Amino acid sequence: MTEASWLPGTLLSRLDETTRREFLQLGIPRTAAASSVLLQEGVQESHVILLSDGLTKVTAAMTDGRHALLDVRVSGDLVGEISALNGTPRSATVTTCRTSTIRIIHRNDFRAFLRSHPDAAMAIAGIVADRLRLANRRRVDFASYPVKVRLARVLWEISTAYGYRDRDGIVVDIHLTQSELATMCGAAEITLQKAMRELRASGIVGTGYRQVLVRDPAALQHCADVD
Template identity: 55%
Template sequence: MSVTRWVSGSSGVQDGPWSARTLVGRLAPAARAALLRAGVRRTYRSGDVLMHEGLLETHVVVLENALAKVTALLPKGRHALIAIRVSGDLVGEMSALNNLPRSATVTACRPSTIRMIGRDSFRTFLRDHADAAIEVAGMVAERLRAANRRRVDFASYPAKVRIARALAEIGASHGHRTPEGIAVDLEITQSELATLCGTADITVHKALHDLREAKLIDTLYRGFIIRDPEALRTTAKLTPQ
């Protein structure tokens, strides 16, 4: 399990840290404070939708103290899990930059506080803070790289390996240590996990059963626990940590 570095909110606009993996965590203190000041603070309950796929709206959202999942609608009413976003992440930047409808829905996974920033204010911020604009470009590039890697995984690995990879990577990015293992407190349905891995629901059900039988994971109502992270990474054909 990699160690996540945290950056404290020294600007006084927020009462907590952000992971250095996130956009807000990467910004210099002055740029961080300017970005958060540009937004209107709003709160949401778990299950509330922050952004709706298909709507023509151009504001961006900074997840100030939040956890959210990004999904896209598939035929027959299924939803594809695209990504998980955490405190410090930016969402909605594509519509703000290209003025096209939302490409996905963003839903709060727990009570969350966000900063909503209008398109003009966001663009002014990028013009005034060149280093921040470079970080935003880097963030978009990283998300494109992750999407490309997922396509390669679809062609390179069988379904069970792809499912193990998804669980291991979600655990590394969003899990926390407990006496039982690495706990992930995310309400991800088996159907959403299936779409993330490009497989059928029944295949996910069987793979999770096999991983439980091997004592690599335990599944919970709202998440899962990785009992043996290194063994799961071996199953996932990922390099040891």
């Protein structure tokens, strides 16, 4: 994958060319099939995984048995860095959404790289800060907006970051269950289903097997109340 392919905000997009090239030499390359669990919540392990060319979802178990969708990680992203840095068990499960190529990097090699490349350490600190800011914003959204608007904001966020355009709109081919979307929106699943039906009836989105189609991006942006 070329430099231009790394999405803004990913770790590899934040590194200079020399540091990025060196980081891409770390670890052992592997191929993971779709729906493979790369990291399992609660497991005590400390390696990190670089997504060389991949698409994954990050989920966490809830006390009621459901799984909350926390985020999506794409090519150029790193997963598992928290356990590698502080030695705690995995805080979430990371599952591939399609066949992905990855690099498995041992904790000692990862930490040594950060010690010798402080710019990479600062980039990772910036990513952690951005994720904290996003989590805080979502908490504000839960308190400030009705479910339909919260759903529109989540769909807008995911489609603009990870979707691709075709003749019918923006396609998001990440397999997200309605239960996962509901937890990401802070809503009951039945309420989420009603909000999704309203967006479909308005012609704003369409849904199919393992994907969401944003038919009218401008209308979705308006519904999401974002600039």
